[in-house]
Each structure stands twice: as C-alpha cells, then as structure tokens.
Amino acid sequence: MNNAARRREDVRRRDDLNGLDYVEIDQHNSTRLYVYLLGKLTAELADALQPANFRIEGGARIRSIRVTNVHSVQQNDPERDDILVVDVNRRGDFSPFHLSVVETDQDGWPTGKPHPAFDQRFASIPLNFRADCPADLDCKTEPDCPPEVFEEPEIDYLAKDYASFRRLILDRLAVIMPEWTERHVPDLGITLVELLAYVGDHLSYYQDAVATEAYLDTARQRQSVRRHVRLVDYRLHEGCNARAWVVVEVSDDIELDAQRDYFITGFENDSPPTVDSRGFLPEMLRDKGGFLVYEPLVAQQAIHLWQAHNEIMFYTWGEREVCLPRGTTHATLRDEYVEDAEPDATQPET
Structure with a gap:
C-alpha cells in the first residue's frame, strides 16, 4: 500500500x-x-457546510462556475460513505476543473484555505463535467518531474556480422565502463560480449532474410516463391526429378522389360548411350568411366520398340518444299505401317 492509500484509510477511520x-x-x-x-x-x-465553502476553479471557455446549493445524504449502511449533493449554476466545458472545500471568514466569504474539518491532502479533487462526452483533445498530462534524459549513443547501422557487433559492444563499454579494460577471451565480460554479438549476428541474418524473401524478385527459397504466386491464384507445381524423353533406335523389333532393362549414358569415352540389362550393372560400375543410369517410368508394362518407328517423316500434303515457320507448335506426321498380329490398346508403343 502506497502513502496516498494509507493516508486515505487513516482519514476514513477518524471521526x-x-x-x-x-x-x-x-x-x-x-x-x-x-x-x-x-x-x-x-x-x-453537515449543518455547517454552505455553498460558500465550495469553490470550483479551472475551465478554458466556461469559467466562473458557482455552487448554488449543498445538502448531505447520510448512508444507513456503516460500510458506505456519506455523499454531498452539490448544485452549480452552469455546466463546465471539456477542460479540467477542481472542486475544493475551503474555510470562510467571519463575514461568510471564502478565504481560499482548506476547511479545517477536511484533510489538506483530500480537500480538493479533480472534476470533469463532460467525462462521458467524446472529445478530440489530448488528455495526456505531463509529469511534474520529467524523466532524466540520457545522451543517446552513436549507433553504427553498418554493423551486420559477429565481428562488427563485437567491436561495437566493446566500444560502447569503453565509454560507459572505462574502468573495465579486460580483453582476454576467458574473461566473463568478454564471454557475455561475444554471446551478445553471436545473437546479434543471427538476428541480423534473420532480418536480411525476411527482407529478401518478402519480394518475388529476390526470394531464394521455394517456399517463399510458392507463397508469393499463391497470392495471384497460381499453384506452383512440386516438380519432378531427373525426367527426360529418350529416343531409341533399334535394328529390329524388340520388347523391353521395364523391371529388368534400364538406360545408361555413354561410358568408356567412345561408347554411345545404350540399353542394357540390370544383370550387367555391377560389372559396369567397376569401370572407371563415369556414366548415369535412368530407369523407365512404366515399370508394370512391357515396352515395345519398332524398327519402323526409328524415324517419323513429316507429311507434306503433296508439297515438294516445306518449311516450318518460327513458332510452329504442331505439324502433320506420316507413320510407317506396322502389322500387329494381336493389337493391345493397353500396351504403350514407342
């Protein structure tokens, strides 16, 4: 309990x-x-209090407010305080007022001194006639004793990494703690300085990363790019890894087993890309020449390769000279006829 609350309780207990x-x-x-x-x-x-014992001060636009009548309301409940009903001649404006209980002289005129029956601390009270009315006025009050203003340190905003933060902290400590001159690494002060520099380095990186990922042109993470394009109702595809179309030339019609055969790039310098069985893979891996291995995506179906489909010619519609203009997206092809004894629509043909 502070001094004001303690004094308030002391006054309430006194008769x-x-x-x-x-x-x-x-x-x-x-x-x-x-x-x-x-x-x-x-x-x-209660009988001695008269309108002359009350004075209302303050006001900016409306002043000279006088008390016209005073009477008391005594509460029967011993836990409840009594009330004074005070009538005034006019309503005040939005500015603050003060209501005071003062002593009168022998002629009944107010003297300006606190009433002897009232505690000097609680003989005056703030008053606002328009507390329930909205106002655009700034009601902030300046403190009687303004806080002490310290000299602002010079901040180097170019410090963005661990070394610069460490140097900045040590320079600041040299100003506010000139008696501390220890610079050895095992010292506790240096440990705390380096810990703060470490945290500042991470926070600086986080700040730069947020500013970078905030724009589509500078974003470096796929998650950030996906969130940016979702703002314009575009769904970014998750992508596929290492997929490519393969062109195969065969000397005869063959059938490949997708679970047994695979595609490899050229190896031993002069060997072209080819199709080989999985059984020869360990022997090929022992070779010093580098190559890549690709598996067909159709793993449950057989792959039919037709020698007649090694090349597919353009159909020229009877023209002798035909050129595809730049930007062409489609053309008519002429397929060679291959007789299939048992056609199966579920088997892919290449």
Missing part, C-alpha cells in the same frame, strides 16, 4: 476529519454533482 474521495455527474442533470466523502459526516459538519 474528526474527513475528505473528498471522488465526484460523479448526474446523468440527467449535468449541473448536479455527487461528491463522495471519506467516511461519515458529523451532524455539526
């Missing part, structure tokens, strides 16, 4: 001293104030 707790504005009559007290009002104090 010879009172105070102002808070103020509410009547919703239906904005010139009537309900002033809640700290504790119970004595009968003598």
